[in-house]
Amino acid sequence: MNKRVVTYGRALLSLAIILYLITMLDWNRIRYVLPKLRLEFVAQAYVLVLFSVLASSVRWSTLLKQFNVVQGVFDSWRYYLISMFYGVMLPGVIGGDVVRLGLSIKHHGMSMKGMLTSIILFERICGLMAIIMIFAVMVSFAPEILGGEQMFSNLVYILPFAAIASIALSFIALKKAPESWFSRAGRHRLIERTYSLLQRLRNVPAVSLLAILILSLLVNFMDILGSYFLARALNMSVSFYFFLLIIPMTYVMTALPISLGGLGVREGVLAFFLVKVGVMASDAVLLAFLIYLNRLAVALIGGIAQLAGKNRHR
Numbered sequence: 001m002n003k004r005v006v007t008y009g010r011a012l013l014s015l016a017i018i019l020y021l022i023t024m025l026d027w028n029r030i031r032y033v034l035p036k037l038r039l040e041f042v043a044q045a046y047v048l049v050l051f052s053v054l055a056s057s058v059r060w061s062t063l064l065k066q067f068n069v070v071q072g073v074f075d076s077w078r079y080y081l082i083s084m085f086y087g088v089m090l091p092g093v094i095g096g097d098v099v100r101l102g103l104s105i106k107h108h109g110m111s112m113k114g115m116l117t118s119i120i121l122f123e124r125i126c127g128l129m130a131i132i133m134i135f136a137v138m139v140s141f142a143p144e145i146l147g148g149e150q151m152f153s154n155l156v157y158i159l160p161f162a163a164i165a166s167i168a169l170s171f172i173a174l175k176k177a178p179e180s181w182f183s184r185a186g187r188h189r190l191i192e193r194t195y196s197l198l199q200r201l202r203n204v205p206a207v208s209l210l211a212i213l214i215l216s217l218l219v220n221f222m223d224i225l226g227s228y229f230l231a232r233a234l235n236m237s238v239s240f241y242f243f244l245l246i247i248p249m250t251y252v253m254t255a256l257p258i259s260l261g262g263l264g265v266r267e268g269v270l271a272f273f274l275v276k277v278g279v280m281a282s283d284a285v286l287l288a289f290l291i292y293l294n295r296l297a298v299a300l301i302g303g304i305a306q307l308a309g310k311n312r313h314r
Helices: 002-023 027-036 039-066 073-089 096-108 110-139 154-176 189-202 206-233 240-255 265-276 281-313
Strands: none
Touching (some): 002 281, 027 281, 073 281, 096 110, 110 206, 110 240, 206 240, 206 281, 240 265
16 A cells, blocks of 8 residues: 555656646747757667667676676667666556566576576666766866856765765675675575675676676767757757766656656756756756657667567467
């Protein structure tokens, strides 16, 4: 019952934010802006998000290979697109990663469930670390990017570097820890699985971890570049460096479990910061919705793949 109340609460929050953003739209302004939409930038943004998903698939397959699990990049790409379809079309109803995990378990067998779950979790941690790294670099130039405006507290400038240092030190400690720490028996099942995952992670070569981190940076860079191209499509004069600074913050805010799949929060945060740098409120909201529609268009490929798979199965 409590879980249902939380879900309804998150749905109401998403709906409230979306409705509020709609009230900010100036329909006369939209009728002026849309005919001037530069479709070449829309197409480039679409391709960039599509290739961002492909890079995510390469990262997933590469990470699986480190644990002696063979899953082709094409299979990973198809699973990613299908999970993206569920995550975007039905936000919060069924999580995209849950769908991706289910497809991978079906591919490899139920006996691999624990390992596959842990690998997807670790993959998400790598993605989060990449986002924090991008933000940590860009926040150093925040005053110049934002035209000298002090938008953040001093804590925001310190936390990204502290997070990177903490994660790096954790990996170093994991590598240096004695083997005996991971060979003890008699623990709770969840703890046993956690220790098993940590033991496998410490055996992953540093070069492979670096490659996975670079792929994570590439994934996020292409996604951010896609958002910038959509701003160019709307003829906005906003620096690309602004998107490198703000989109990571938007991703982190979206990850907070306060709305359905981040719906509403993502658009609201982006529109807020765009208005702060002088973009008209209606244009800012329009861009936020356009970014969502772009992801939806990519996700539709996953929906088609899912439907084709079901028909083939029949």
